[in-house]
């Protein structure tokens with residue numbers, strides 16, 4: 021069938037996303053290129069989780085599950101989220117989703133009406149803006165301070181009358197970990213309002229701070245209005261398995277479940293059984309990978325400190341560094357130029373206008389690639405001047 025006779029226009033929702041999306045397709049990799057561009061662990065999923073999936077298939081977990089999630093998995097997640105929150109959470113407050121991405125989609129499409137204002141930090145994970153545009157909402161990006169933390173004054177102002185605030189902690193792309201004080205300020209700004217908060221804590225197990233990580237669920241005043249979004253992708257190295265979940269007030273979860281079951285149906289049943297094994301047995305695997313990322317972070321910071329004209333704040337979580345650079349070239353052009361020098365990184369502008377002048381480098385890469393990749397970045401920058 022040819023498409024020439026088809027007077028097809030994508031829906032307005034799709035056109036809105038296409039017009040505004042900052043997400044860039046990664047160009048084809050050619051031989052010899054070192055990639056520090058990826059957003060996923062380079063580790064394989066731990067063997068015991070893989071074995072649990074194989075066993076689940078053998079045991080007949082090949083059918084649809086409960087649309088809101090495997091009851092045993094939901095009970096385990098409710099217990100886990102309740103433990104974090106410090107008060108009981110019921111399985112009805114949990115929705116198992118196709119990765120964190122579908123949890124974010126279900127939450128945003130369940131909450132945002134056309135014309136609603138949705139606030140998020142700038143730069144941040146670029147999926148949020150696309151989902152808000154899909155829903156017909158109005159994106160209100162609030163630029164970060166130069167230290168990559170929230171500008172509280174600007175945030176307070178932007179939050180007036182907002183339907184939703186979306187953020188990730190630790191942050192992709194900055195690697196910043198937002199503090200208990202920042203979260204308490206957010207609770208203050210949203211007190212006595214109808215504003216909901218979508219806290220995407222995809223990288224919460226990958227934190228290198230001395231102080232323990234503080235979840236939005238642990239902050240009085242914030243927990244009650246928080247939709248908590250989590251994924252098995254990053255902490256368990258399970259990106260390809262596509263499993264995540266959403267937790268929050270029962271009526272909001274019911275609305276999100278309506279979206280998720282309409283678009284996705286139930287999540288993969290064998291994968292949900294494997295996720296139960298991940299939750300119950302894989303803590304040691306998480307610490308092993310966290311330690312490895314910690315060493316690679318040090319290595320990347322060390323290498324970056326030798327590159328002239330590049331300034332890096334120490335990332336505290338996730339597996340990204342977000343250096344700024346002195347050269348007067350747009351980050352997307354710089355990324356193209358650096359590929360010619362054999363290294364792939366992401367432009368800061370992919371994460372918001374305020375990300376311009378930065379690059380995002382992933383240290384979820386082999387140590388030798390981190391060393392050689394950053395050296396190539398240095399050579400590429402030097403070649404500009």
Ligand SMILES: Cc1ncc(COP(=O)(O)O)c(C=O)c1O
Nearest residue numbers: 119120121145188192222251253
């Ligand atoms: C901050 C953040 N949230 C959510 C996701 C979605 O992950 P997944 O759909 O694999 O669970 C990602 C992936 O890069 C991410 O960086």
